[in-house]
Amino acid sequence: MIKAVTGTKDVLPSEIKNWYYVESLVKEIFTNFNYREIRTPIFEETSLFGRGIGEETDIVSKEMYTFVDRGNTSLTLKPEMTAAVVRAFIEHSLGAQQSINKLFYISQMFRQERPQAGRLRQFHQFGAEAIGSVSPFIDAEIIVIAYDILSKLGLKDLTVKINSLGTPAIREKYKTELKNYLSDKSDLLSQESKVRLEKNILRLFDSKSENDIAVMSNAPLLIDFLDEESLLHFNSVKVALVENSVPFEVDPKLVRGLDYYTHTAFEIISGKVGSQSALCGGGRYDNLIEELGGKPTPGVGFAAGIERILLAMENENVITKNYDVIDFYLIRIESDLESKAFELATLLRRNNYLVEMDYSNRSVKAQMREANRLNAKFTLWVGGDEYKDDSVMVKNMSGGEQSKISLKNFSSEIKKILEK
Ligand code: HAM
Numbered sequence: 001m002i003k004a005v006t007g008t009k010d011v012l013p014s015e016i017k018n019w020y021y022v023e024s025l026v027k028e029i030f031t032n033f034n035y036r037e038i039r040t041p042i043f044e045e046t047s048l049f050g051r052g053i054g055e056e057t058d059i060v061s062k063e064m065y066t067f068v069d070r071g072n073t074s075l076t077l078k079p080e081m082t083a084a085v086v087r088a089f090i091e092h093s094l095g096a097q098q099s100i101n102k103l104f105y106i107s108q109m110f111r112q113e114r115p116q117a118g119r120l121r122q123f124h125q126f127g128a129e130a131i132g133s134v135s136p137f138i139d140a141e142i143i144v145i146a147y148d149i150l151s152k153l154g155l156k157d158l159t160v161k162i163n164s165l166g167t168p169a170i171r172e173k174y175k176t177e178l179k180n181y182l183s184d185k186s187d188l189l190s191q192e193s194k195v196r197l198e199k200n201i202l203r204l205f206d207s208k209s210e211n212d213i214a215v216m217s218n219a220p221l222l223i224d225f226l227d228e229e230s231l232l233h234f235n236s237v238k239v240a241l242v243e244n245s246v247p248f249e250v251d252p253k254l255v256r257g258l259d260y261y262t263h264t265a266f267e268i269i270s271g272k273v274g275s276q277s278a279l280c281g282g283g284r285y286d287n288l289i290e291e292l293g294g295k296p297t298p299g300v301g302f303a304a305g306i307e308r309i310l311l312a313m314e315n316e317n318v319i320t321k322n323y324d325v326i327d328f329y330l331i332r333i334e335s336d337l338e339s340k341a342f343e344l345a346t347l348l349r350r351n352n353y354l355v356e357m358d359y360s361n362r363s364v365k366a367q368m369r370e371a372n373r374l375n376a377k378f379t380l381w382v383g384g385d386e387y388k389d390d391s392v393m394v395k396n397m398s399g400g401e402q403s404k405i406s407l408k409n410f411s412s413e414i415k416k417i418l419e420k
Contacts, residue, residue: 007113007121009307018310018319022153023106026126029149033141035104035128040084042108046074052083052292054259056199063111065121077110082260082285082301083292085129090294100132106306118276118308127282127303131289134298136233139264139284140240146268146280146302147246153309154318157271158279160248162241164234165261166226168287174225175201185215202255208275216253223252233263260285264300272315273308280304329371330357333364333383341382344392344410351411371397378417 004010011019030037046066053060065077078084085103088094094101106126113119128145130138143160150158165171178201186194190209197204205216226234241248248266256265265283273279282302289297313319328348332341341357348355356374358367371379381393386404394417395402405413 005121007115007119009120009122017324018313019306022306022309023126025152026104026106026149029145029152030104030128033102033145035102035130035145038085038088038103038105039107040078040081040088040105043075043077044084044087046076048083048087048292049076049079052086052260052288053080054200057257057259058200058203059111059257061199063113065110065112078107079109079111080258081105081107081109081125081127081303082129082258082288082299085301086131086289086292086294086299089129089131089297090289090292095132095295095297098132100130100138102128102130104128116276118273118305118311120307124306125303126306127280127301129299129301131299132297134286136236136264137240139233139237139300140244140246142282142300142302143237143241143248143266144244144246146266146282146304149304150268150279150309153313155270155272155279155309155312155316157312157316159269159271160241160246160266161251161254161269162237162248162264162266163251163254164223164226164230164263165255165265165283166222166230167262170225170227170230171202171222174220174222177220177225178202178204181219182215188215203257205253205255206257221252222255223250230263237264256281256283260288260291262286266302268304270308270312273312276308278305279308279312323375325354325375325377326356327353327376328355328378328380329367329374329376330355330380330382331364331367331371332358333381333387335361337382337387340387344380344382347411348414351414 049064050060055061059079064079066074068074085105089101104127107124108122109125110122112121115121128142130142143162147160182197186197188211189197190207190212193204193207193209193212204212207213254265254267261283263284263286267278267281269277270279271277280302284298284300286298289295289299330341330345332338345355345357358370362370376397379395379397381395386393390408391404391406393402393404394414403417405417
């Protein structure tokens with residue numbers, strides 16, 4: 001039997017309401033903050049991600065689904081949206097139309113990571129990119145939105161962690177300091193960190209190995225190297241978060257796995273999902289647009305993993321059980337009345353009622369069982385004496401009251417019954 005590919009997951013009809021719930025809340029909150037949706041293709045030219053995310057990052061060096069198409073172009077299934085949104089922003093000159101573009105998305109992403117709870121190879125993110133302003137209030141707005149969405153979904157065990165990564169020049173100076181500090185300690189580091197020492201030194205702070213954590217506990221911190229402008233920006237973001245009731249912790253070791261960040265970086269962590277605890281992450285990227293060939297334009301954004309959020313909701317018991325209910329189940333008493341039942345079902349459906357009927361020529365008893373299984377509010381009985389009288393019978397399944405309604409005035413009489 002062919003099964004779904006490792007690290008991918010079917011969303012079955014029994015789970016779909018949870019997805020609709022998350023997606024509709026996400027859309028509502030983004031809309032209130034005046035973000036508009038952008039959709040970009042599922043694949044891009046491979047070089048976009050190398051240039052955008054950084055060649056030495058894990059995502060680009062190890063995790064991309066890259067293939068050469070029949071035209072000999074190297075393409076990659078998008079591992080994240082920021083580079084793709086920036087590509088579209090530049091390509092369509094969105095910056096020329098308005099000074100700030102506030103964009104949001106909900107889309108699949110692809111990363112060939114080792115699958116585990118909360119970590120998939122095809123997963124879904126919602127997120128936003130606000131392109132065009134250096135204001136620290138836009139950083140704060142992005143964090144407020146991320147926090148509000150997660151809180152409104154009912155999640156409580158949340159920690160917002162923020163840090164400032166300064167400017168690239170500051171980071172280079174800092175990296176030299178960090179290298180000096182680690183120069184006589186590399187023997188103590190894990191194999192993975194030894195490689196990162198050469199290629200992506202900041203990520204040493206992300207290691208889960210106890211030895212690495214011990215070595216890094218006394219390492220110099222980037223936050224102590226920030227210039228005045230970076231500190232002022234960071235401070236304004238923190239004040240805005242306090243004023244807008246977003247609790248947060250400054251985590252000077254928060255570095256993020258993508259290279260494009262400048263100044264603010266943040267993550268929101270759940271205490272309820274195990275080791276893959278980041279529900280969302282983001283930050284400012286003031287040089288990315290220029291690096292991808294656009295005019296120098298600042299930006300800030302975040303993305304959140306929907307599968308992880310659903311897992312957190314399940315573990316915090318905030319997924320309310322879905323009791324699916326239908327408005328009408330049509331019970332056809334005589335088997336030759338199937339076409340009449342279908343006609344009435346269509347009429348009701350066209351009037352926006354959720355309606356089901358039997359298509360398997362089942363007995364009246366079996367149809368009643370089905371009406372109960374589907375939690376029908378009403379059953380509509382087609383046949384019997386009423387039908388000879390050009391009428392049908394409607395039964396309220398909770399109260400048991402029955403009403404005979406004439407087929408001549410079917411729509412208006414149904415309405416009256418429902419209004420009772
Ligand atoms: P990221 O931290 O790589 O950032 O991903 C954001 C979120 O996507 C994570 O916090 C996590 O919830 C989810 N996620 C990532 N990888 C997986 C996976 N393999 N399986 C399940 N969920 C996953 C970005 O992607 C940046 N583009 C965010 C951003 C937007 N920064 C600025 N603007």
